[in-house]
Amino acid sequence: MRIDDLINHTSEWLKGSGPYSNIVISSRVRLARNLNSIPFPHRLNKKQGQEVIDAVRTAVEKVDFLKGSLFIDMQQLDALDKQFLIERHLMSYEHARPDNYRALVLEKSEIISIMINEEDHLRIQVMQSGFSLFEAWSIMNRIDDVLSEHLDFAFLSEWGYLTSCPTNTGTGLRGSVMLHLPALVMSRQINRVLSAIAKLSFTTRGLYGEGTEASGNFFQVSNQVALGHKEEEIISNINALIKQVIEQEEQMRQHLFTHQRAILEDKIWRSFGILKSAFIISSQETIDLLSMLRLGVDLDIIKDIDRSTINRLFLITQPAHLQKIENKRLSSHERDVKRAEIIRKTLEKIS
Amino acid sequence: MLCDLCGKNEATVHLTEIIDNQVTELHLCEECARNKSIEMEQQFGLGDLLAGLAEFGKGIEETESSRLKCSKCGISYEDFKKIGKLGCSQCYITFKRYLSSLLKKIHGSNKHIGKTPLKVTAVADKDKKNILEDLRQKLQKAIEAEEFEEAARIRDQIRELEKVNRKNENR
Numbered sequence A: 001m002r003i004d005d006l007i008n009h010t011s012e013w014l015k016g017s018g019p020y021s022n023i024v025i026s027s028r029v030r031l032a033r034n035l036n037s038i039p040f041p042h043r044l045n046k047k048q049g050q051e052v053i054d055a056v057r058t059a060v061e062k063v064d065f066l067k068g069s070l071f072i073d074m075q076q077l078d079a080l081d082k083q084f085l086i087e088r089h090l091m092s093y094e095h096a097r098p099d100n101y102r103a104l105v106l107e108k109s110e111i112i113s114i115m116i117n118e119e120d121h122l123r124i125q126v127m128q129s130g131f132s133l134f135e136a137w138s139i140m141n142r143i144d145d146v147l148s149e150h151l152d153f154a155f156l157s158e159w160g161y162l163t164s165c166p167t168n169t170g171t172g173l174r175g176s177v178m179l180h181l182p183a184l185v186m187s188r189q190i191n192r193v194l195s196a197i198a199k200l201s202f203t204t205r206g207l208y209g210e211g212t213e214a215s216g217n218f219f220q221v222s223n224q225v226a227l228g229h230k231e232e233e234i235i236s237n238i239n240a241l242i243k244q245v246i247e248q249e250e251q252m253r254q255h256l257f258t259h260q261r262a263i264l265e266d267k268i269w270r271s272f273g274i275l276k277s278a279f280i281i282s283s284q285e286t287i288d289l290l291s292m293l294r295l296g297v298d299l300d301i302i303k304d305i306d307r308s309t310i311n312r313l314f315l316i317t318q319p320a321h322l323q324k325i326e327n328k329r330l331s332s333h334e335r336d337v338k339r340a341e342i343i344r345k346t347l348e349k350i351s
Numbered sequence B: 001m002l003c004d005l006c007g008k009n010e011a012t013v014h015l016t017e018i019i020d021n022q023v024t025e026l027h028l029c030e031e032c033a034r035n036k037s038i039e040m041e042q043q044f045g046l047g048d049l050l051a052g053l054a055e056f057g058k059g060i061e062e063t064e065s066s067r068l069k070c071s072k073c074g075i076s077y078e079d080f081k082k083i084g085k086l087g088c089s090q091c092y093i094t095f096k097r098y099l100s101s102l103l104k105k106i107h108g109s110n111k112h113i114g115k116t117p118l119k120v121t122a123v124a125d126k127d128k129k130n131i132l133e134d135l136r137q138k139l140q141k142a143i144e145a146e147e148f149e150e151a152a153r154i155r156d157q158i159r160e161l162e163k164v165n166r167k168n169e170n171r
Helices: A003-008 A046-060 A079-087 A133-150 A182-186 A190-199 A231-259 A261-277 A283-298 A307-316 A319-326 A332-348 B030-043 B046-055 B062-067 B077-083 B096-107 B125-144 B148-170
Strands: A024-033 A070-073 A103-106 A112-116 A122-129 A173-180 A202-205 A218-223 B013-019 B022-028
Touching: A003 A079, A003 A319, A024 A133, A024 A231, A046 A070, A046 A103, A046 A112, A046 A133, A079 A319, A122 A133, A133 A173, A133 A231, A173 A231, A173 A283, A182 A190, A182 A231, A182 A283, A190 A202, A190 A231, A218 A231, A231 A261, A261 A283, A261 A332, A283 A307, A283 A332, A307 A319, A307 A332, A319 A332, B022 B030, B125 B148
Parallel strands: none
Antiparallel strands: A024 A122, A024 A173, A070 A103, A103 A112, A112 A122, A173 A218, A202 A218, B013 B022
């Protein structure tokens, strides 16, 4: 498998299936792990950096889940490839920085990825479509067990797993859920929900995680506390919180559907209209309009189009994806034209 | 409105910066905003925030904490306060008394009750005994609560640890 092969492939987490996939785009868990006798990534020299990469590589080969994975040396990727992987949520912006000795393990179905030498020696990610945190954690738990037999993880019984930043010390676990909340945004209830989430020491971020602001109708909610709770407890706390958010969004969708049907349908059909007829469209406008289209599908107002088609449009209309499809550099204007073309062609068949 | 930085794309992000009481407004396109946010994160990142928290640590004498350096990687507690990242796992031992209260502030707890790696060659040898002790207690509790699946898992961990310990002792 090569990176370019991914372009014809829909990431597992974008399948649009799984529990509550009308509201929850994806569920993700990540673990931070470090090797005991080697400095944390921001203090590595070349030899130590390579040592980490080699040790992880050997250990990864022992994990059944990771058979046939792609092992990528970050130095060999150009900026476009890196952006492409970020757009697919397989790595962070931080990992694309040109310093240090970084690598990436990419499992075939894109459910699992491991960033090597990002903020910690290992950042393991398991990503699932829909609301499936427990399932993601159970896969993660098994991967971690196998890796811990072959790698000497930095650990103190008192404080748990030791991480480069003390905000992750303990379990090193973060669970996060990507939510689509158009009805709460439309009814201006979203700030109330977000501030309640913040009060319970969870954080909300934008589409691309750390350092990106929540914008439009997409929100990524995750835990902040990593120490003092069992892993299963952390997961079930987020789970309980997200369930309530889902409920609020569902109620609001029903409310809008019953009491403001015309306004709702107007927004949805106009979005559909623009997407079907535009010749130039920016990525932000695309996200906003596709969000409305998705809501239309969720409420069965728009038929004959499925969620996975919309999810795929979200994915492939991003800048690096467009350039990968065209196999050349595109200016911002050229991208806007190409993006509109792809959307038109996809929606053409639908009345 | 066009982006102030590249002048090409439509500005969709609007920033207000206040530097020395000077208010500057910045209108950016998505791409430039993303670059800008990485830049700002570097300027005012988690490091500052953590440093702020760490300052609250009572009874820490400035001179002592700046003199104290990790024997393994050489960073001082002052360095940590600046960048918000520790240098290596040994730092957790070196700065233990400062980190203990910091961890409590961040997480509301400074006691790990989550999982334990299958293979532990702990940071300090003394710690290995603690882990075993902990696991034995957990095992006892699991048996009392009739959580046999959990008990079996812990028993395996204990065996694994004892095996590692024996191996180390034979070396």
